[in-house]
Structures are given as structure tokens and as C-alpha cells.
Amino acid sequence: MIVGTALAAAVLSVSGAGKAGAALPPDVGATKTVESLPSPPGKHWLWVNDFVFPHMTDGTVHLLDGDSGKYLGLLSVGSSFSHVILPRDGKLVYSPEIYFSRGTRGTRTDVVTIYDTSTLKVVGEIGIPPKRVSSVPTSGNAELTDDDRFLLIYNFTPAQSVSVVDTMSRSFVGEVETPGCAFAFASGPRSFFGMCADASFLAVDLDDSGHAVRQTRTDALFDGAHDPVAEHPVRIGNTWYYVSFDGRIHPIRKSGASFVAEPAWPLTTAAERRAGWRPGGVQQLAIHAGLGRLYVIMHQGGRETHKDPGKSIWVYDLASHRRVQTISAAHPLVSIKASTDDQPLLFAIVAESNVIDVYAPTTGKLLRSIKDVGTTPSLIVTTP
Amino acid sequence: MIVGTALAAAVLSVSGAGKAGAALPPDVGATKTVESLPSPPGKHWLWVNDFVFPHMTDGTVHLLDGDSGKYLGLLSVGSSFSHVILPRDGKLVYSPEIYFSRGTRGTRTDVVTIYDTSTLKVVGEIGIPPKRVSSVPTSGNAELTDDDRFLLIYNFTPAQSVSVVDTMSRSFVGEVETPGCAFAFASGPRSFFGMCADASFLAVDLDDSGHAVRQTRTDALFDGAHDPVAEHPVRIGNTWYYVSFDGRIHPIRKSGASFVAEPAWPLTTAAERRAGWRPGGVQQLAIHAGLGRLYVIMHQGGRETHKDPGKSIWVYDLASHRRVQTISAAHPLVSIKASTDDQPLLFAIVAESNVIDVYAPTTGKLLRSIKDVGTTPSLIVTTP
């Protein structure tokens, strides 16, 4: 402390002895030392989720501004991360996180950490059972109910269940057993569904306290044995669009307390299928409700390439099922996501890289590439 | 469990229905499911310490066999790691580790984790004060006393002290204040020293319980203002060899309870100095007592390049101070370390890479390169 004061004196003395002319003002002296962000968040912001495959204890989320390409900030989110979940006002971030008392060993602790999107500071933490699924990141691993009241988290131990968290009281409510069924897709203010191994859907209704009051299991809604659908659907209203390995769109619609399959339609012509065109990637589908457009990452390959990246984005009119546009991507892509506003951007994760490409979806033009975004980015989450 | 049994039945049935001829024997059925290593460890083993700069919560240590180039195993060692310390029998590994309850936030816990070198399993843990230095990895951050009884750990909060750990009782003994002085270099069974900012040395004697009983501070032993020595010395007996930024070797010898400077000698001729030759890297020096040789990573550059990698290893005879050999490295190097046996290998970390090069020190021949060793390897530790 004595020496500290001595330094202060030294700095003040040299500061007072500058050359003639006004010097730049000091930054040391400004009250603001830490940035904050506008609230609510911009509609062209994106949260790039990174589970950091080579160092999975150190998961991260990178917040970017798609308009400027500016890197806005980072969240540190623990082991085997999947993705953050934002409520519709975008003012908070819910992050299901796993920690071990000794990094890769010791006692496991699962929490939902709550961050403020304006400060990126921790504003709350909710303990949950140490059962959260560890898998390739996928959006069905956690979602909020349609009124943002309950956070639903898929567990796999390998027994399957869903943890229900009340965001109002910030407490764990309980666990809903979902044997044979994966994921926790919200389907209303008090309901969610899982996808079952036999291609059926499990519909679960909750009461106002978050406890399950009804479970309804459908028949198989697609051909799970011969042409299963990929995990990642996109949703408009009460319809979820899935794509099968061979490139058929399966619209699944909520009907009452259950689900029905609308007629499936193909992305490809018979000739295109013969040429091996099929969807691929992780977040293979994107959608924009206002434009009525569906975006699909496409490539050519055999069935076992159903997760391979693609350099082509095929664009479909949801009403006519017709392909209306083809975007030739600058780089092979694994995940795409459209912003939800009226002047949307289409965000994409470039395969084998930490680069995020931003496209104008209507023109297909690559607007910018944002580099050095984490280590192994996997899923994009946008402002609701 | 029922289904598990069903699978067993299925596998057994298919196993019994193979084609004619003896099938390969099953591995499922072998009692050994996890490898173990010979004990004591080989003299040509090396522990490559990696603090994983882009993901510092996930520090690692990689154990390699320098003869075969085989990767033997890994330790997960927590945040802001420096290096492991081995007792002279090589049967245990002491690892000063830091953890936070929430990865990058929450409660900090510092421990010394003890691993068995044969199983690479945790066999003990000793709590220490959460004060361990976080810095560029350097060997003086932790050492064992010469009889392996006490582990000495440098603290920087920024107050400077040394934590003393009793490896016999596996307990924290206490903290020795070392104001103005850094590091914890062992200098006997019951003594260690620190290097002080004014180029003096602080000698500390311990009693049999590990408590400090005497502190002796020398005068300056080199010119800390104009040509300081790098942090990383090499040792033979009671002499520590340091190299200065400008390339002078400063032998510092323990004398009674204190230290004296032997005459310094230059690595370079005046012409070589004019040509900019100087030492660089992190672990810049290596030594082999039996051969009487000193190895120095050399490059050309200004004084501010004193940590830069070098593509040349200059070899000196310790008795005559003459350069007797020059090894042209295949790649720029940041750290070198010689094994301690009579047929030594010289290990090297390649700059900007995760490659370990293995040289025959007598011929200067590159024997092998071991690739994919961690993320940001920094320090090499060998079998004592």
C-alpha cells in the first residue's frame, strides 16, 4: 500500500510534466469499467453454443451481432454443454450446466444458471438432479414452455425423464418419467412432447405447478425403421417440421392433447435422390414463418452421410412444397438458423471451423464471415 | 436388466453360429479392462505439462515413452496448471491443482493430488491454501525437498509465500512468508530458496516438521537491472546454472546455509553477440550431469526476444565452458529436457505446436517426433 501510493505519486508527477498541448484524457478515472448491452437484445443477435469437444469441461457460449459481426460477449457454461434457452422477452438466459468438484472427477452438480442478457452476469442458479443428458448438442435437450414459465430438461442416465424447473419461483419442480422417449420439446404453455424410439410421440400435459397430469402416446408418426427423421425440427405454431434421412419433410401437428402426422413431402426429385442429394449437418433445418420458407443444408452422399455438412442450402415454399431458391454456400455448413424478424438474416456454422457465416436469406448473398468464434461451435440460438 | 439379459442371449446365440473355423477369441471376457504401467517408470518417460491456454480449466499432463514414442496416458489437472513433481523413486506424482465450484467461478479449492505412476489413478489429495501462483508454467513454482519429504509450492496473491506440504503425513504443514522473493527451489532435505527481485537469493531452512527455522538473504548474485537471468535454472548437486538474457551462465552454489555466485561465463563470443545470438524459450536450458553437458536453445534477436523459440541447440562442456556441439533443430523449440540416465535422450517441445521432438543428444540426430500431445504443452518433467 505504501508503495502503491508511491507509484500514484510517480504517475501524477509524470502526468503533470507532459509536452505542450492537450493530452488525451485518461481512461483510468472513467466510472465505466465493464460494458453492458442494450435490453431487450437485438433481433439479429445470435448465441453460438460451443461444447468444446477437446476440452469439454470448459463449455462456452459466444454472443454475436449478426449485423455488425461484432463479438458481444461470452458465457462460461461448464461440462458437456448443449445450448442456452431464452424466454420470449430475451432478457434472461437459462443455461443448463454441469460441474464436477474436481473438473473431470468428484461430485457432479447440475444447475440451471440464469444470466442477464444485458450484463451477461449470473443473476440466479437453480439446482436440478444430476441427470442431464450428455450427447451431441441438440435443441430438444432443453426448451421453455410457450409462456416461458417452465424450463424442461431432458435426462438420460440412461433412464429417460424430463426435469421441470419453475422459472417464476426459480426452483426445481420435479421429474417426469418418459421411458422410451427422448427430448423435451415444448408444445404449449403447459405441455411438452418427447420422441420415442418406435417413432411415436409422447405428449405430456402439466398443471400450473409444473407436475405432469396427463401422458398421451401416439402411434408411429413416421417410418422409424426405414427412414427415420433427424432430431432437429423447426416449428411454426402447432406444427413441427422434421426431415428424414432420405429427404422427406414430415409435418407433425399438435391436435388437442396429441399429435398427428400431416402428409409428408419430398425435398428431392427421383433424379436428385438417384444423384445422392440428401440433407445433413446438425441443425439441418431453418425456418422463417413470415416468409413461409424452409431452409435445408444439402449435400450428396449415401445414407450414412446423414450428418455430413453441405455446401448447398435448398429453400422451399412451405405452402407449395416447391423449391424456390438454391443458395450456394461459400463453405460447407453444419448448422443454420434464421432470425425471427421481418428482415431476417440466415446464420450458419461452417464445418470443421470456428467461423460463423451470415447470409441474406432472400438473395442468398454471403454478407460476412465472423471468425474465431470458440473451438467447436455446434448450435445457434437467436433472439425469440 | 431383463433386456440386458436378452442381449446376452442374442450375442451368445450369434456367437455360436459362426462360420466354420476357429474364430478370434473375445475380448469381452478378459479380466483386464484397464491398462497399467511398469513400476518404477522408465528413465526415458516424459511428462508433458499442458496448461491449455485457450481452455485453462482443463489442464492436462501427457505421459510419453521417449524410446517408442508411445503415448502412455493422461492426467486431468485443473485450472491454470504448471507442472507435476515426481519423488526420486518415481512411483508417485504430485500435482498442485486448482478447481472452482463452477468451473470459472465460485469457490476456489487448491489441492495437491497424488497419482500412482503405475495406475495413473488418484491415490491421495492434500488440501492447501487457495494461494498457488497462476503464471506461465515454470519449474520453480513447486519442487520436492531433496529427500522427497516436503513439497514446496510458491504462492502469489500477490503477497509471496511458500506452502509446505508433508508428503509423509499427506498434510499441509504451513506457509513460509517470502516477501519480495519468488519460487520454491529445493536445495537440500530441509531447505529451499527463492529468487528475489533485487537479484538476491532467500535461503530457508526447515525443521523436521517442515517449519521454517532460519531465513538467510544474500546480496545480489547477478545484475538484475541490466542483465537478469531467466527463471529456469538447471542443477547439478549444489550448483544451479542460470542463463542471463544476454547469454551469460551464472553458476550459483549453495555454501553452508547461504548461496554464492561462481564466476559467470558467456555462451557467445563478442561476434556472436553482435550477430544477435541469445538464449530463448521457456525451459531454455537442459543439463546432463554424467556427460557434463549444458544444452541451450539459441536464436538471433534483440533483448525483447528473450523468450522466443530457437532452432539451434548449443551444447557446452561444463568444465571448460567451451561450445562443443551445435544441434540444428528440425523445428523451433521452446523447451528442452534431458533424461537422467547414462544413455540419455533430449526431449524438446516444438513452438506453436503440440509436437514433442526426441533427439539423441550426443549425435544431435532427431530420432522421432511425437504428434498430437495436448493443446499448449509448456514444460517437460522426466523420471528423476
Place this chain on the structure above:
Amino acid sequence: MKWLDRFTEESVRAVARRSSRRSLLAGIGALFVGAAALPLLPVARGAEAKPAPGKKPGGGTADPGDPSACDYWRHCAIDGFLCGCCGGTQATCPPGTEMSAITWIGTCHNPGDGKDYVISYNDCCGKTSCGRCFCNRNERDTPLYQPGQSNDYNWCAGSSQSNIPYHCSTARIVGAAE
């Protein structure tokens, strides 16, 4: 390495695809593939556990190829870091890790003897990612909602005391397939 479509640590491979007992293993049942089954096998096969002379794994004509190479025949359905590059072998975990109790299963063709074998891809758990010899041969993979045949789960989770941390994957022979 195509990390993103290929980073998955494990995959339950379908012995069912080649077995008339497929119906037993399909659906929810596949969830528990290997959970209890594999520990049963050692008892039945203790006498056969040692390789026959001249048939060292990875050596000779009976088990051809390099166990550290992605194209080694047993790796036909693997997805992860090869334990043989991490201090283990194709059949054992590296020192200090723990073999997962639950595993995923593949059926691979051995060009050395012309037979098909059921391969158990047990994960090794409890340390951070090995990071060496990433290998993915992603045939017959199914989505996560069909866990028994999906290579996108981390089977270290819940399957061992080590819980989540995934290190590498082995490729162990269960037996010859029909």
C-alpha cells in the same frame, strides 16, 4: 477430421440388424443394451479370453491391420478417440480411466478370416478427452430418440462411477456373428 458430424463419442450398433432377435432389442429395450449383458459374458468365456498363439490382435493374418488406424476392421462402427493411441489398446482402457459398463455394439467384417464379429465399443471414462486418433465410421447410425443405435450419446454418462467425462473408445470382440 469432420469434427462436428463426427465428434460423437459412441454409437450403439445393431447386432439386431443381423439377428433374428431384432425385435427383442428394438425400441425402448435398446436403451439398456449392454448394461447388464456384457458383464455376464466374461463368465461364459473365461477359457477363451487369451488370444491363440499367432493370432495376436492387430497382428498376423487372423486379425489384420493397425489397431491405431481408423481403417482397422474392428472400427467399422466406432466414433471417438481410439484408445490404442491414448495409452490403452483396442481392447483396454488407458491407465487411470474406467471402462463404461454400457456400450454400443457394431458388427464388423474381419478380412483376415472372412467372419463377421460383434464388436463392443466400450468407452473409457473419467479423464478429459484424449484428443488423439479421432475416428468415425458412421454407418447405420440412428437419431438420438433411438438410443440403442445412436452414436450421439455419451455413454460414460450414468454408466460408470466416472460419470460424464469421456476419454476414448475401445473396440472389443464380443464373438463371431452368425
Place this chain on the structure above:
Amino acid sequence: MKWLDRFTEESVRAVARRSSRRSLLAGIGALFVGAAALPLLPVARGAEAKPAPGKKPGGGTADPGDPSACDYWRHCAIDGFLCGCCGGTQATCPPGTEMSAITWIGTCHNPGDGKDYVISYNDCCGKTSCGRCFCNRNERDTPLYQPGQSNDYNWCAGSSQSNIPYHCSTARIVGAAE
């Protein structure tokens, strides 16, 4: 990027080298450089804290260059990830991080006005490495046993509630040097 010789997160730069008060700061004293000193300065300089019109940091001729570039004049002694690439600026930390109380000091020449400035390289702490815009200009660095001028310490340690985790580094003007 020469990560290994250049990965160091921070460096205490020697105002002492340009100051007749060097003796005050040498040796053990340098340990506590900035620990209490810098918090004193804001009080003295509150009136000057706002940039003058036309002198926006990083813009105009008075403060030339790109604060996100390693060759920006204020970075003459920086060693770490530039906060301007991480959601902060050259003078502020990214959202959700915490500025270290202890800092290392450099003296940099501003080609815009021909003056030398004392620069405080406060670290931002509490999240994992930013990983973007690594920059090292490693002049006048001293060894770790001379902490006041060594760029090899992590000054997040002990200097903030966030403790060790290092995220990025700022380059803040303290004042004009003599």
C-alpha cells in the same frame, strides 16, 4: 501466434524506466504496483474522464489506429487477448467480466500527438479465455522474480473477486508521461 513465448496474460511495464523515481519502484516494492495506486487516480481526474470532441479513442488523428489491432499504439506492452475483440473496448471489460484491481503498466508513444503515455493494462477476469485477437508486444519484460515488470503473472489471481480465470486485457490511458 507464438503462443508459448507469447501467451502470457499480462505484464507489469516499467514506468520506472522513464522515471527518476525508479528506485522507489524497484525490487520488492514493484510487487504492489497498482494495487492501491490506480484507484486513487480516478478521484483526481474525474473532470478529464470524458474524451474531448473529435478525439474519440481509436479514431481521429489524436488517437490513431485500430484498437482491435495488435499494432495499435497503446498495445506497445500488452500481452493477452484484446478486450476490444471480446465484447469490451481498449478501456473497458466485456459484459459479465470484472476488471482486475491490480494492473501492469507500460509507457507507449502516441504517434497522433507525439506524446508518451502511461498505459494501464488491466485484465478482465471471471470467464474463460476470450481466445480472440491475441497480441503480444513483449518489450522490457523481466523474469517472474521481478514481478513488477514481468508479463508472466496472471494478475486476475488475487486481484479480484473473480480470482484466477483470465479473459482479456485492456489498454487504458493513465496519463501523459514526461
